[in-house]
Amino acid sequence: MNAAEHLDLTFAALADPTRRAIVARLARGEASVQELAEPFDLSQPAISKHLKVLERAGLVSIGQDGQRRPRRLEPKRLQEAMSWLERHFEIWEQNYRRLDALLEEMKREASTQKRSRR
């Protein structure tokens, strides 16, 4: 799988609110399928289906802890997706920094006008 295909899988996996909530939960620490199912009011098979999508995208892995098979977040794919988004928006951020400077200028002008009106 190439980088673009990885990104496709990552973004498709994260396009669902339940799966984003699962990722957010796992960011706080590993959890079993049962533990994951509880707060979502979903059946275990339904959660397992979501987990499979996340696993296929490489966002979640299955650990081994005695009898338990806890799910863990794999931050690498998430970081790849984030840095891809950030690279794209670098140009936007350059614009926004220019806008910061323009707003400072506008604030100064506004306060000068106020003073001269007094």
Next chain:
Amino acid sequence: MPKPLQASTPSDREVRVVRSFDAPRQLVWDAYTKPELVKKWMLGPPDWTMSVCEMDVRAGGAFRWRWRNTVDGKEFGFFGTFKEVVALSRIVHEENYDPGDIGGPMSTEPAIITTTFEESNGVTTVTVDMLFPSKEARDGAMASGMTDGMEMSYTHLDSLCAAKAA
């Protein structure tokens, strides 16, 4: 100094960008809606200027933005229509990509861009929600924006090197 923007993908057709500015909403609104102010900051990478910035900011009004590279003269732009304008709080517009001389496919269906302005304690948060006609359109727009950005940076690097060599 304000924190850098935050980007996310709420669904597979959407991209959301959130950025806060250390200024009251009226000033941020002006900077977004007055062409003479927009031209001062919406410039992209070095060596690009806004050659066209026409905006009729009211429901049904049109806009046209074009950028020109000061080194090789190449241009590209966006154009479209304002669908909804609520002063100081919300702008919805349809946006089409005009590839100009830099290439990439002309968009067949517009993206719908919703920009909201919220102020709290003198800090204005701008949220830009971009809804694309399809996942492919979104990924295409993101990908070409990224490559353009890189290409623009390289062009800049080239001109810097050329200046040093001279």
